[in-house]
Amino acid sequence: MTKVLAVAASARRDGNSDAVLEQALEGIRWEAPQTEVEMLVPYGLPITPCRSCNACRNTGRCVVQDKMQEVYLKFSEAEHVVVASPIYFTSVPGHFKVLIDRFQCFWSRTYRLGKPPTPRRTGMFLCVAAGDSERYYKSTLALVRAWMSTFNMGCPVSRFYGGLDEKGDVLRREDYLKDARQAGAELIQLARAKAGR
Numbered sequence: 553m554t555k556v557l558a559v560a561a562s563a564r565r566d567g568n569s570d571a572v573l574e575q576a577l578e579g580i581r582w583e584a585p586q587t588e589v590e591m592l593v594p595y596g597l598p599i600t601p602c603r604s605c606n607a608c609r610n611t612g613r614c615v616v617q618d619k620m621q622e623v624y625l626k627f628s629e630a631e632h633v634v635v636a637s638p639i640y641f642t643s644v645p646g647h648f649k650v651l652i653d654r655f656q657c658f659w660s661r662t663y664r665l666g667k668p669p670t671p672r673r674t675g676m677f678l679c680v681a682a683g684d685s686e687r688y689y690k691s692t693l694a695l696v697r698a699w700m701s702t703f704n705m706g707c708p709v710s711r712f713y714g715g716l717d718e719k720g721d722v723l724r725r726e727d728y729l730k731d732a733r734q735a736g737a738e739l740i741q742l743a744r745a746k747a748g749r
């Protein structure tokens with residue numbers, strides 16, 4: 553059984569990033585039919601921003617008791633994490649960045665406390681934007697990679713789908729939808745090759 557956590561990072565449901573996420577999951581299921589998918593929609597979750605209290609430097613855990621404690625659990629149960637996000641002001645949406653910042657405790661755990669890293673996981677990043685230039689995608693991807701690495705996740709598969717603004721724009725781009733399905737399949741193939749399966 554392959555366990556995938558699918559993070560739908562947009563504030564808008566059934567928009568362009570949700571659509572490419574769904575296609576990627578289809579590609580994953582095609583390669584690994586026994587896949588169990590858990591969805592995570594950060595928008596609207598009662599997650600407090602990191603308050604930089606640095607308590608995690610002593611324990612490797614976040615002391616803030618809110619919804620994020622359940623989110624940590626979802627991440628730890630996943631083998632692969634697939635993130636689909638739009639670009640907002642050259643970065644990820646604010647509600648998603650709040651979630652990302654709360655992974656500071658994993659940074660503390662590894663780099664301050666020298667604890668062994670969490671088990672290796674595979675990440676994947678699908679990014680959509682109104683603009684066509686890959687410039688802001690590259691800086692957003694760097695942010696996402698830095699976040700994923702705190703949780704010992706690599707990001708061997710990532711894609712940028714530009715020129716998408718209105719809800720449904722991506723449905724007219726069969727090339728993007730097909731590519732997202734292929735990206736999902738690629739994730740499983742890479743993970744299998746790495747595990748020697």
Ligand SMILES: Cc1cc2nc3c(=O)[nH]c(=O)nc-3n(C[C@H](O)[C@H](O)[C@H](O)COP(=O)(O)O)c2cc1C
Nearest residue numbers: 562567568569638639640641642681682683716717
């Ligand atoms: C607050 C906000 C900021 C945005 N900033 C950018 C931006 O900096 N660059 C860009 O190309 N598109 C930007 N966009 C456009 C979205 O990336 C685009 O509409 C995308 O297709 C939305 O994806 P979704 O349908 O999954 O929500 C922004 C949209 C919003 C709502």
